Amino acid sequence: FYTNNTFGDIYFKQVNVNKDSTVPVISIVSPVENETFGISPPSFIVEITDPNLDTMWYSIYNNTYQSLNITFTGNGTIDPAVWGALYDRTYSIRFYANDSLGNINFEEIDVIKDLNAIIINITSPAVNEIYGVIAPNFTVEITGPNINTTWYTVDGGINNYIFTKNGTINQVAWNALPDGIVIIKFYANNTLGNKYFTQVHVIKNSSAPIIDIVSPIENEKFGVNPPSFIVEITDPNLDTMWYSIYNNTYQSLNFTFTGNGTIDPTEWSALYDGTYSIRFYANNSLGNINFEEVDVIKDIYAIIINITSPTVNEIYGVIAPNFTVEIIGTNINTTWYTVDLGINNYTFTENGTINQVAWSTLSDGIVIIKFYANNTLGNIYFKQVNVIKDSSAPIINIISPIANEEFGVNPPGFIVEISDPNLDTMWYSIYNNTYQSLNVTFIGNGTIDPAEWGALSNGNYTLRFYANNSLGNINFKEVNITKDIYAIFIDIINPIENEVFGVNSPGFIVEITSAFLNMTWYTLDGGQNNYTFTINETINEAAWDALSDGVVTIRFYANNSVGDINFEQVNVIKDTSAPTINIVSPTENEIFGVNAPNFSVEITDTNLDTMWYTVNNSAKYLFSQDGVINQNAWDAQTDGDVILNFYANDTLGNLANEYIIISKKTPSRAAGPDITPIIILVSVIVGIAVVGGVLGFLIKTGKISLKKLSLRKPPTEKIKPEKPPKEKVKKEKTPTEENKEK
Known part of the structure; x- marks a missing residue:
């Protein structure tokens, strides 16, 4: 809601409301189209959705009948009294719903009433x-x-x-x-x-359960102890799981299970040494059945190897992993492992650590560690585990300090980016050829330890940042910096790089620190003119006004009592040019009536802020695109010249305007229609009547003959018309003619 005053100020207030013209959604589940019903009224199921649902009702009709509206709150049965009153024929049941916002919708279905229906x-x-x-x-x-x-x-x-x-x-x-x-x-x-x-x-849905046997693995050997099993079975309607054991001479009973476990000990002990298939079954409540099977070997003389650690896909860095294996069996002779598929083997008698030299020679990626054991009968058994080697160290990127940056009494801040999926610890140290600090840990970007920095004398130092990960991989990056307690440090807070300013000179905020600060000044013209300052203020207006539009380099200087000088600079942009305005329409002296004219203006400025117009110096009318002159403002203008003045300013305070003069001309409001044509018509009729009367009188008195009035053939010879005289003679008007003209 807007209002303005006679000073041209415009004010507004707004409120957000929600428009919801969507009607309830109705879906008729039953009855179905042309379904037949007998004496008993049909049941109905309708699905009606609307966040603001209000009322639901139905009516029954055909081309000769219309029932009353019957409201309902849930699915049910058509009103028995209404249904009983219907004759046998086809009817439409129309279901309605509205919401609290007044939106209404309906859906209908045709049904048939037939007392003889089945x-x-x-x-x-x-x-x-x-x-x-x-x-x-x-x-x-x-x-x-x-x-x-x-x-x-x-x-x-x-x-x-x-x-x-x-x-x-x-x-x-x-x-x-x-x-x-x-x-x-x-x-x-x-x-x-x-x-x-x-x-x-x-x-x-004839899809059966999906079965994945994780363990045992194919042709795995087991001794006296029955094998454990891990199977993953998935089905949304899973019902029963069971297994059986068989080979070409044996078939066990079915054993149901509800979770992973161990093969039935009694069943396993009844088996002779040999190869068997363990078949795992699953069905679902739909009757679909599936199975998967794995071959295992029973050998009571077998050596069983269980790997406790490392675990499958465990990650290790440059340090070789420890291992814990349990080896069970009779007549065990030798135990060993390999990490390169048997090219090199390493015997062991107790749990320990994988050979570091062997581990160091491996490339990053999946490493298969195979543990072997044999017995005095010459049988060899093994078990393997896949682990991952990742010797990549943390990645370190030093954002600040930058190389050879100088710092004074205050310790430098630091920003380092360190990335590693298994990052563990970060720390730094400071050193040069005569000094080495302690390691200082940190958990995020910050500032070098003040006590450590304060203990350093002036000179060049190396700041080294370290990081390691949980796999034992370590990395570092370093940067050279200088400590100089006499250094001058200038930090330009404001203005910022490439900031734009107009006719008014910019303010500035600079922070200057030095142990023996003497003088501070700035220049806009490369040092031709310098302006000293002791506090943050505004750039000299006269110096600013003397500059041309474009890039301006503001250089801030400071020196100390020792004679050191330093500066920092910032580039800003001066823009004092106002927006460019081109009035496309209306055109100069264009005439308009009661309807306000359309307008089209092209306004260009890189920092354009506001556009408005006035009508004969009226109040301001803001606009953001081409449009129509305000009708009320147009109605307030009298016929004649109207000045349309278009304005635009930019964010820098530069203002421009262009105007055009057009004309307003509205239809005359004189009372009554123009009767001039009527007067002319009456005059012609009267003239003809007068001429006719004179001719009749002359013929009757014999002063003119009808023969003289007969048509004559024009002469065949051509007569050249005479040229009218060149001079112009003004004809005198009679009083009667003057009255007629009036």
Whole structure:
């Protein structure tokens, strides 16, 4: 909401509201289109959604009937009294819903009332019920007079299956269907030849559980102790899991399990030494079944190797990993390991650490560590584990200090970027050829320890930043810096680089620190003119005004009593040029009527701020794009010249304007229509009447003959017309003619 005053000031206040013209969404689940019902009224299921839902109702109608509106709050049954009053025929049930904002919507469905109809109610399957490879059972209730035949189809009527009682969908027909939605239609007809049906959607999902055997691994050997197993079984409708053990001469019973565990000890001990398949099964509640199997070897003389550490895919750095293995068996002879697939083997008698030299020669990536054991019978057994070697050290990037940067009494701040997925510790130290500091740990960017910095004498130092990771990898980066307690440090806070200023000179904020500071000054012209200052203030206005538009280098200086001098500079931009205004339309002296004119102006400025116009020096009218002159301002102008003045300023305070003069001309408001044409017409008629009367009188008195009035053929010879005289003679008007003109 806007208002302005006679001084041209404009004010506004705003409020945000929400417009919601969306109507409730209605979906009729049941009845279905053209569904037939008998004496009992149909049930209905409608899904209605709206965040501001208010009322729901329905009505029943056809071309000869219209029921009252019946409200409802949830799914239910059509009003029995209304349904009972209907004759047999087709009706539309229209479901309505509105919301609290007044938005209304409806959806409708045609149903048929037929007292002789056969009504089919499907008890099962239920809508969207899921079935697997086994065909579903069905229970339907069919009522009505003169029932003749009942049948169903699952393929749209290509194949029909007659039934006389509830049962199971034909298994062969079910097997032929792909996975997905299956429409089962139940039909019935009567002796009158009328056919009725009801359908239900079910879902066929013949996908079986997914089984992944993690352990045992293929051809793994086990001794007296039964193997443990880890299987990953996934299915949204998982029902039962079990396993069995078999080979070509043996088949065990099925053993159910609910989680990972160990093969049944009694079953395992009953097995002779040899190769067996362990088959893991799983089914789901839809009847789908799957299995996966793995071959294992039972050998009571086998050596069993269990690797406790390292664990699978554990990460190690430059330091070789420790290992813990448990080796069980009879007649154990030698134990060893390899990290290069047997090129080099390392015997061990107790748990320890992988050979460091061998580890150091390995490339980064996956390393397979294989642990072996043999017995006095000459049998060799092994177990392996995959680990990851990552010898890459943390990455260090020193942002500040920069190389050879000078610092005074105050210790330098530092910004370092250190990245490593397994970062552990960060620290720094300061040294040169005669000094070495202690290590100083840090957890984030900050400032060099003041006590450490204060202990340093003037000179050049190296600041070294370290980082290591949890894998033992270490890295460092360093930068050379200088400590000089006599150094002058200048930090320009304001203005900032490439900041833009207009006709007014910029203010400045600089921080200058030095142990023996003497004088501070600045220059705008490379030192031709210098301006001393003791506090932060504004650049000399006269010096600023003398500069041309463009880049201006402001250089701040400081010296100390020892004779040292230093400076820092910043580039700013001076822009005193005002916006450029080009009035495209209206054009000079263009005429407009009661409707305010459109306008189009081209205004260019890199720092454009505000645009406005006035009408004959009226109040300001802001605009941001081409448009129409304010109609109220236009209505306030009288006919005649109107001055449109367009203004624009920029963020630097530069102002420009261009104007154009146009004309306003509105239709005359004189009373009554123009009667001049009527006067001329009447004069002509009167003239003709007068001439006719004179001719009649002359003929009657014999002073003129009718023969003289007869048409004559013009002469054939051409007569050259005479030229009118060159001089112009002004004809005197009679008083009568003057009155006619008036």
